Amino acid sequence: AQRVTQPEKLLSVFKGAPVELKCNYSYSGSPELFWYVQYSRQRLQLLLRHISRESIKGFTADLNKGETSFHLKKPFAQEEDSAMYYCALPPLSGGNNRLAFGKGNQVVVIP
Amino acid sequence: DAGITQSPRHKVTETGTPVTLRCHQTENHRYMYWYRQDPGHGLRLIHYSYGVKDTDKGEVSDGYSVSRSKTEDFLLTLESATSSQTSVYFCAISGTGAYEQYFGPGTRLTVT
Numbered sequence: 001a002q003r004v005t006q007p008e009k010l011l012s013v014f015k016g017a018p019v020e021l022k023c024n025y026s027y028s029g030s031p032e033l034f035w036y037v038q039y040s041r042q043r044l045q046l047l048l049r050h051i052s053r054e055s056i057k058g059f060t061a062d063l064n065k066g067e068t069s070f071h072l073k074k075p076f077a078q079e080e081d082s083a084m085y086y087c088a089l090p091p092l093s094g095g096n097n098r099l100a101f102g103k104g105n106q107v108v109v110i111p
Numbered sequence: 112d113a114g115i116t117q118s119p120r121h122k123v124t125e126t127g128t129p130v131t132l133r134c135h136q137t138e139n140h141r142y143m144y145w146y147r148q149d150p151g152h153g154l155r156l157i158h159y160s161y162g163v164k165d166t167d168k169g170e171v172s173d174g175y176s177v178s179r180s181k182t183e184d185f186l187l188t189l190e191s192a193t194s195s196q197t198s199v200y201f202c203a204i205s206g207t208g209a210y211e212q213y214f215g216p217g218t219r220l221t222v223t
């Protein structure tokens with residue numbers, strides 16, 4: 001069963017508009033969640049982890065246990081935000097540090 | 112970037128030939144992973160390693176084998192490459208007690 005769902009494959013937004021990438025998960029207990037970003041033809045980079053409650057490049061993500069969501073938000077999109085974004089979480093138990101990744105969101109910021 | 116390199120970065124090979132991809136890390140991390148990335152499928156785990164000589168299968172392991180003879184190197188072998196294995200392959204590492212993974216630059220493999 002898919003444990004991380006990113007429902008929108010492609011999201012196009014205008015520069016300066018807000019952007020929200022949805023991530024829903026299935027997990028019991030308190031998960032540790034991550035967002036990764038991949039710029040064109042580059043390696044995946046860790047963008048955010050919910051434990052640190054930080055804001056990176058203007059992005060934030062709040063864990064909502066009631067809705068089992070960890071949506072990624074930015075109030076004003078920039079052209080350099082065009083990238084693939086992946087949500088990820090650890091296995092339910094054991095798992096040797098594996099992460100389950102969603103299928104990703106392609107974000108295109110229109111100038 | 113974490114000290115992770117992959118070689119080769121690009122490779123074109125013919126169907127039926129063996130191919131080995133190398134992942135090298137300088138972080139002394141315990142865990143290493145091989146993923147493939149394909150449009151519409153996102154990242155899929157092929158194999159992973161939880162220590163020297165300790166490996167296990169991921170979700171798409173058919174047609175692939177791995178070896179880890181020392182901490183810093185994790186090899187992915189396609190015994191007999193097929194066109195369905197045309198993909199971008201990423202290596203990742205993570206340390207003990209921390210789930211976040213750090214990725215290599217990727218290898219673009221084309222099987223003709």
